[in-house]
Amino acid sequence: MGRSPCCEKAHTNKGAWTREEDERLVAYIQAHGEGCWRSLPKSAGLLRCGKSCRLRWINYLRPDLKRGNFTEKEDELIIKLHSLFGNKWSLIAGRLPGRTDNEIKNYWNTRIKRKLLSRGVDPLTHRPINESAIDDMTTSLGAVLEEEEITSGIWV
DNA sequence: AACATAGACAACCGCCAGTCA
DNA sequence: GTGACTGGCGGTTGTCTATGT
CATH class of the missing domain: 1.10.10.60 (Homeodomain-like)
Structure with a gap:
């Protein structure tokens, strides 16, 4: 049951x-x-x-909710806390008085992610995109190219 | 003006940990 | 020790609004 x-x-x-x-x-x-x-x-x-x-x-x-736009200071704090805690929204919310985990989660997913990407930072790892992306790309591209070379026998 | 698309945010769902009988 | 129950959390979806074509 x-x-x-x-x-x-x-x-x-x-x-x-x-x-x-x-x-x-x-x-x-x-x-x-x-x-x-x-x-x-x-x-x-x-x-x-x-x-x-x-x-x-x-x-x-809840009466103690702030509501309204996040300030630049809050933005940076969220980014910093996210780099420390990851997707632990309740932990992050606990350090931002008047903000809820749901609000921060939404804000992260809709705005901060994009903000970091435009800065060339990976929102998951907080590392420069090139660094982490190149690692991934070289591995996967290497595998693809290798396979292509094998199957076609031609490399331009 | 009408439609399509993207963005923002409220709400739901499923899972997990703590508590209690 | 065990299972049921509850609260809490994170991920995801649904809906409304703004903007572009």
Whole structure:
């Protein structure tokens, strides 16, 4: 027998949250605090699964969230922390007050990755692209060329 | 004006670790 | 010691908006 699902999917809403749902969730947490997420939806009168409520609260409704654009300073900090921790978004978020792991993850994937690439830096390894790329390319190209030479017998 | 494409971000899914009976 | 349950995390997807053609 497998694990029971975290909620009754048939009786829960999915997709974007409505203003009314937000208000209910905020009101409930303000009155009772962050308690048991599993029972929260029922107690708060929400047709959502506990996980969904937790995510909505943490990523969007928490009063201490900063929201808005990341500053240049935050950018650099994220890059530095990523080079130390890798994709440990919660660790990185812990060092950026008012920012959530989800927000940082999205920001990384949509903007910082591109920013680093345009600087010629590999966002995974934080090494200059040429260095790591050339290593990879020479190995794979070598293999391809070798094979081509063997199969065609011609090298221009 | 209409459509296509890219970018941004909210939300979901599945897995894992910790806790407790 | 073991299995069920829960919270938390990272990866991925879906949807909305902006921009280009």
